[in-house]
Amino acid sequence: MREGHDVTRAKQGLIFKEKPSLGKRNTIMPEHSLPTLPMWRVDHIEPSPEMLALRGEGPIHRVRFPSGHEGWWVTGYDEAKAVLSDAAFRPAGTPTAFTPDSVMLGSPGWLVSHEGDEHSRLRAIIAPAFSDLRTDLLAQQVESIAEQLFATLSIQPQPADLRKYLSFPLPAMVISALMGVRYEDHAFFAGLSDEVMTHQHETGPRSASRLAWEELRVYIRDRMREKRRDPGDNLLTDLLLAVDQGKASEEEAIGLAAGMLVAGHESTAAQIECGLLAMFRHSQQRERLIADPSLLDKAVEEILRMYPPGAGWDGIMRYPRCDVTIAGVHIPAESKVLVGLPATSFDLRHFDKPEVFDIAREGNPHLAFSYGPHYCIGGALARLELKAVFGSIFQRFPGLRLAVEPEELELRKEIITGGFEEMPVLW
Numbered sequence: 168m169r170e171g172h173d174v175t176r177a178k179q180g181l182i183f184k185e186k187p188s189l190g191k192r193n194t195i196m197p198e199h200s201l202p203t204l205p206m207w208r209v210d211h212i213e214p215s216p217e218m219l220a221l222r223g224e225g226p227i228h229r230v231r232f233p234s235g236h237e238g239w240w241v242t243g244y245d246e247a248k249a250v251l252s253d254a255a256f257r258p259a260g261t262p263t264a265f266t267p268d269s270v271m272l273g274s275p276g277w278l279v280s281h282e283g284d285e286h287s288r289l290r291a292i293i294a295p296a297f298s299d300l301r302t303d304l305l306a307q308q309v310e311s312i313a314e315q316l317f318a319t320l321s322i323q324p325q326p327a328d329l330r331k332y333l334s335f336p337l338p339a340m341v342i343s344a345l346m347g348v349r350y351e352d353h354a355f356f357a358g359l360s361d362e363v364m365t366h367q368h369e370t371g372p373r374s375a376s377r378l379a380w381e382e383l384r385v386y387i388r389d390r391m392r393e394k395r396r397d398p399g400d401n402l403l404t405d406l407l408l409a410v411d412q413g414k415a416s417e418e419e420a421i422g423l424a425a426g427m428l429v430a431g432h433e434s435t436a437a438q439i440e441c442g443l444l445a446m447f448r449h450s451q452q453r454e455r456l457i458a459d460p461s462l463l464d465k466a467v468e469e470i471l472r473m474y475p476p477g478a479g480w481d482g483i484m485r486y487p488r489c490d491v492t493i494a495g496v497h498i499p500a501e502s503k504v505l506v507g508l509p510a511t512s513f514d515l516r517h518f519d520k521p522e523v524f525d526i527a528r529e530g531n532p533h534l535a536f537s538y539g540p541h542y543c544i545g546g547a548l549a550r551l552e553l554k555a556v557f558g559s560i561f562q563r564f565p566g567l568r569l570a571v572e573p574e575e576l577e578l579r580k581e582i583i584t585g586g587f588e589e590m591p592v593l594w
């Protein structure tokens with residue numbers, strides 16, 4: 168597997184690029200010797216021992232994916248950054264041998280489908296919505312939405328489902344505010360975005376996801392028509408303006424907005440749930456945060472580093488356009504390369520005692536929001552939402568605890584971002 172020779176083209180940073188050589192394409196390893204994904208987390212959130220063991224063997228591993236295909240899994244931090252920032256790897260344009268890992272890939276306006284100048288053009292249209300100013304304005308709204316949800320939760324009979332009353336509606340309501348759509352619609356579009364993200368890891372049927380994606384686009388098209396009559400200061404109005412100015416086609420604008428609903432909702436909901444479970448498990452860290460609220464920013468970063476959303480220890484897919492050699496590992500053109508973002512948080516070259524959950528960790532350059540041109544555009548907003556939750560939930564509900572054993576929580580295995588079917592709590 169390790170070659171480190173035969174470099175026939177350019178070297179750029181960590182990555183050596185080669186001309187495609189058919190002879191080396193997709194070398195088959197004996198089936199029994201390949202680690203298989205997903206590597207499930209322990210107790211739903213703690214790092215998988217298989218993943219940690221593999222870490223000791225190097226930064227890139229030949230693996231078998233749930234689909235049965237073979238490919239590579241990048242668990243090293245530097246190597247992940249190199250793959251994510253090198254144009255030799257494309258995020259979409261899935262080779263015909265593989266099913267795309269998302270029904271959104273290839274759809275106009277879904278940012279991850281676009282590359283180069285086209286990607287920059289489209290990303291620039293929505294960037295103002297995430298400017299510091301808009302995020303500051305949204306901060307107050309996020310706080311008040313969280314407060315409203317806490318108040319509703321507090322009057323529910325116990326046990327109550329934290330997913331139903333907090334982790335699911337919070338990001339949906341925030342995204343409604345950002346987009347300028349009615350709060351009351353949140354259950355409708357959040358349900359669709361849930362469906363879009365289901366069965367994304369190649370194993371299940373895709374027809375329902377595809378239908379949901381189309382329905383979401385129809386919903387956006389209708390809301391955009393309404394904005395013609397009643398514009399206001401919101402992302403849908405920004406998108407209409409971009410269409411009028413010829414910066415995007417209507418289909419692209421619809422895709423940008425629909426993508427925002429999906430990307431902004433599921434991952435944040437699952438992150439709230441994983442973070443809460445982490446705090447329930449690590450009661451000393453929870454007490455530490457309550458005693459010293461100034462640790463909030465660091466606590467949120469540590470939750471993102473150690474307990475990012477995701478059902479198994481997987482990551483985001485990339486495909487090399489040409490043969491490449493990274494860290495001595497030769498990867499043929501058009502292979503599957505899974506960048507294991509969650510696994511990079513355990514790279515000993517970058518994180519001291521990475522298996523320890525330390526909410527006061529200094530310097531925490533995790534890759535939970537990815538890296539390179541497709542770096543998460545909603546990172547600042549997600550951080551606001553996480554701070555609104557973790558900054559006050561334990562003060563508001565001092566006795567907050569799970570009403571079931573953690574192992575009884577049902578992981579949403581079919582949804583790429585993970586999270587739980589229900590999270591019953593008492594307080």
Ligand code: HEM
Pocket residue numbers: 258278279280290342426427430431432434435438475476483484508535536537540541542543544545546548549
């Ligand atoms: C904790 C919450 C979140 C996490 C962990 C997260 C993580 C990520 C990751 C890993 C990517 C890279 C995907 C890839 O390259 O294949 C990404 C991209 C993206 N995220 Fe997030 N995200 C979160 C919240 C949000 C929010 C709140 C929004 C918007 C409101 C958002 C919008 C996007 C968009 C539009 C992209 C595509 C960017 C591009 O391709 O240029 N995300 N996110």
